Amino acid sequence: MTDKFFVEAVAGWEFFKDGRVSPYQIVTVRVRDSQGEPVMGLRKSNFEIIETGTLFSGKSITLCLDLKDVLLDGSYNLRVESSIQLKGQFSYTVIVRKRGRGRYESGGGEGQAFFNIVKLHN
Numbered sequence: 001m002t003d004k005f006f007v008e009a010v011a012g013w014e015f016f017k018d019g020r021v022s023p024y025q026i027v028t029v030r031v032r033d034s035q036g037e038p039v040m041g042l043r044k045s046n047f048e049i050i051e052t053g054t055l056f057s058g059k060s061i062t063l064c065l066d067l068k069d070v071l072l073d074g075s076y077n078l079r080v081e082s083s084i085q086l087k088g089q090f091s092y093t094v095i096v097r098k099r100g101r102g103r104y105e106s107g108g109g110e111g112q113a114f115f116n117i118v119k120l121h122n
Contacts, residue, residue, distance in 0.1 A: 005111030038074025052091035
């Protein structure tokens with residue numbers, strides 16, 4: 001049986017040590033199960049990030065480069081790269097899927113959240 005995950009996501013830019021803006025973004029994704037408990041043990045392969053709007057045209061763009069940090073509260077910091085060339089606000093969806101184990105596939109679930117990336121300068 002697949003559980004419903006409650007997913008929250010927020011994005012921000014990654015910065016170099018000298019203060020310059022990196023071309024990468026950090027998306028913090030918090031995942032909870034139906035009882036509100038943190039979902040631990042997720043890997044990069046459990047996350048899919050797509051541009052909002054492309055899902056309906058059948059195109060899926062995976063942008064996740066790596067799983068940067070895993071926090072004890074069920075939060076995952078994903079390092080992503082997008083091909084944003086223009087200034088503005090861009091919408092994305094993160095989909096989290098975890099396949100269950102055993103006869104009844106316990107421990108599995110899925111959920112999704114929307115987030116925006118804002119680019120103010122080139």
